[in-house]
């Protein structure tokens with residue numbers, strides 16, 4: 005018995021579907037978590053797995069250590085992570101290879117399994133890179149695949165948005181089911197394009213993003229503050245679309261989680277906010293220009309105040 009733990013986005017789903025074999029089980033961490041929680045460890049412990057395969061998700065080293073104590077662990081990934089002792093890594097990026105040669109976990113898996121000529125191999129690439137893939141030395145491979153199989157880039161991009169509608173809706177069960185369905189369906193492209201549930205979701209998400217962009221916002225000094233009410237996980241997209249590059253954007257959504265608000269900042273330097281959120285003990289993360297945090301509803305206004313104080317000095 006084997007357990008596949010995979011990321012909730014298109015790349016994670018596609019890579020897991022390539023790996024999935026009869027009798028395997030699969031799960032995604034709770035959407036938004038880059039670690040596993042106690043109830044998940046408990047479930048895995050009683051599962052009696054001979055092997056756990058972690059795909060396209062850079063789980064916290066503490067989580068990886070605990071998994072390695074349970075059973076044999078293998079990782080298929082293209083993220084830069086710390087190696088944990090006793091775990092086998094199939095990750096060309098950790099071996100010093102270039103991300104343009106291994107642009108996604110789906111490609112790492114397809115390469116390993118010698119299945120580079122399949123839609124699933126390329127879907128993860130389009131999911132992780134979108135339009136940017138066109139400017140890489142990987143693109144000729146994708147282009148050749150599309151020409152040979154009669155796909156346009158726009159069609160592959162649409163498939164990605166259909167698949168990603170599930171995590172944006174917070175639907176972990178549907179994410180997990182997608183892996184198994186894509187493994188078994190004779191025609192993954194048709195399965196994705198004709199999935200009316202995913203399409204309804206995708207269209208509703210697009211409407212809500214549009215409404216959020218056009219909805220009211222408040223300017224406070226160098227920051228634009230936008231409070232939205234959406235049951236979809238769209239703050240990062242909204243922040244990216246309203247950011248003009250020379251100020252700070254703060255997007256707040258208190259309707260995705262029951263007890264918490266999502267707070268997302270995009271701006272020139274997000275590192276002070278990443279530090280602030282971590283010091284306050286929030287589930288949070290980010291990189292140079294962005295910070296995302298999950299904040300208890302009764303602490304949200306105060307946290308946003310503190311961010312604004314820092315931005316406006």
Ligand SMILES: [Mn+2]
Pocket residue numbers: 015016060082108109128132
């Ligand atoms: Mn990926």
